[in-house]
Amino acid sequence: MMDRIYYYFIRIVAVALAIFFLIPVIWMLALSFTPEGQSVFANGFQLSFVNYQKVLSQAPIFGWMGNSLMVSVITTVLVLILSSMAAYAFSRIQFPGSKFMFLLFLSGLMIPAEATLIPLYLFMRDWGLLGTRTSLILPAVAGPMGIFILKQFFDGLPKDLEEAARIDGAGFFKVWYSIFLPLSRPALAALGIFSFIGAWNDYVWPLISISDKAYMTITLGLPMFQSSYVQQYALPMTANALAAVPVLIVFLIFQKQIIKGIAFTGGKEL
């Protein structure tokens, strides 16, 4: 009896907390469908799209999202290819300097992106890349986390997997893409999600590099647009909703894989 009361109590607390977590997001959506100056509750839950029309006519929200998508996708693809290739070499091939290079990359984990802002700015300026979307992609690919996550995963794969292929004369390169890549899909998915979220949400480096409105990512463009609406809430919230909804939809579709991926990579990080 006590156990059942306890169990129901826990469940009620859990549901209340879950709803509490959703309130800010629901509030965002509610405000975005309510014209400026009206009360969300007075409006009788009628959906008004006037804010959406205004925001879309005043700010290149879709252009910014396109930039974010482009930067995040290219970053993610490059991270997946380069890290898995290097991780495979570290896991399966003996070559001189492999220990040293691995330790060097390992020490790279301790370099926070914030510590390289100044030199990166100077380098990109000298190379004529400052202000371009390329300047956002290149440093994001240099993070070594993917190599460690994938090397650990590859180390756990049984050796006899590739031995048959090797005896048949397949080179290391072929074993990597025809055996290791397909087998490590869950690990690659996890790493891909991590890289994508990281690139999409990056704020400080785009803030420094990009000044042309046309090349801004959504994370950078959004606050710039909102800063011109100081005492208004409807349009800034609508801009938030426009930026958030596609991400939330993708999250809801892939939530199982994303949460599993976070548990997988997060637990292996460092």
Next chain:
Amino acid sequence: MGTKSLSHQGWITGILMILPYTIFFALFSLFPILYGLRISFYDWSLLGDKVFVGFENYTNLIQDEEFRSNLLHTIVFTLISVPLVSGIGLLLAILVHSIRRGQSFFRISVFMPYVLSVSVISSIWVIFLQPYTGLFNQILRGLGLIHEEIFWLSEPTLAWAAIIMSTVWWTVGFVFILFLAGLQDIPASFYEAGQIEGANRWQTFWYITLPSLSRITILVIVLQTIASFKIFGQSKLITGGGPAGATKTVVFSIYENGFQTFQMGYASAIAFVLMLVILVISLIQTFVLRRLES
């Protein structure tokens, strides 16, 4: 068979396979950090000449009131937000682990804020916390917790409270997922053994659950400490560093010295101090983990 020739062929392939990443690492991580170290010994305002000043930037840092208060803000923020995020994440994980139905609804709603960008969450909270029009004060009022409007962003302590609340809301889902995964990895036999011994709920938690989570707890604390030390977006976007600079942080110092007054050498010195702090935290973590495992 000819393992020797195989490994010889391997040499070249191995080097070729790490080469593409190595180029990125060298150009965008290793060289920048070394160059940053070098210019931290120069006085350089970007327009003028570079003048070698030795450790002057670093000694100036010690006397720089603004940097010192920004560092203090960052440390206080870290000391408050790390236990909060880790503790709440653990509690939520334990709560969800003990319910049988509705787990996925809970997982989704707690984790959801984490996928939003810092710009979106900051703007949501700024509007959420507005006096008179914001929902947050209305909820507190409805619950009878406050009787007059709270101006969250115009008083230093409240502004920090606002940043911490929004940070907890935004990031706790990540920690929660790690703890939940940790809880699910604890073998059922541990709990059965506890039952045989006649352990109550509290004893089970204290002697079985918590020790089994020690590895993941350390990991969470280290990841959170490092992330907290690098806080910038929330304070830039929620409070603009205000009121009167009260919510500026170390990365704020790098940003302002580097890209508003263009003191490249001085900003690089700050960046190095930040890196050293993070390095020390990582080393302590490695040390503690080693001791824990032996």
